[in-house]
Amino acid sequence: MVGIPLSALENLMKEKGAERVADDARVELKKILENYLYDLSLKASKIASHSGRKTINSGDLLIAKK
C-alpha cells in the first residue's frame, strides 16, 4: 500500500488540537492530501523541465504553491 500512513495522520491531527478522530476522517484527510500533492507535483515537474533539470527541487514546489 503506497501512500501516507494513517496512524501518522492521526498523530498529526491530535498534535494540532483534535481530541477524538474518527476512522473515516483520517481516510478523508489522506485522500485530500494526496490529491493536493498530485496537483502540486505536476506543476513542479513542469517548472523543473522548463529549467532543463531532471530532478524536482524544493524551489520548484515553493514556486508551484504560489
Place this chain on the structure above:
Amino acid sequence: MRPEGFEPPSVGLEPTILPDYTIAPILIYNFISFLKYLFLCFLKITNLFKSFKIKVYMAKRENLLPFSPIGALIATNTGKRVAKEARETATKLLEELTEAIVKKAILISEHSGRKTIKAKDINLAFQQIKEDF
C-alpha cells in the same frame, strides 16, 4: 656494516627470552589495571554511579509525517527524480495544510455538538479553505 653487539630481531617462530627490565613495567601495568578494576567494583557496590549518570537529550522530531512515502508519491506521479530537500518541503506544505484543515474542522464539530471529528467535517473544512492554498 653493523655496529658491534647489535643482534637482528628474531623473526618467525624462534623462541625469544625477554630480559628482566621488560617484564617489570608489564607487571606494574597489570597491577594498576587490577586496582582500577577493584575501584570500579567498589563504585558499583556503593551505587555511586547514580551521581555520574549522563543525561542524553534526543533531538525532537519536527515532522510527524514520514518523508519517504511522500517522495515516492511525487516520483510515481511525475516520473522524475525527487531531491532530498524537495520531499522535506513537501511534508512541510502538507502539514501546514492539515493544520489549517484541522483547526477549521474542530470549530465545525464543536458547533454541531460533537467531540469527535468526522469525515464530513474535514470535507467541509477543506472546501472553505481550498482557495487559500
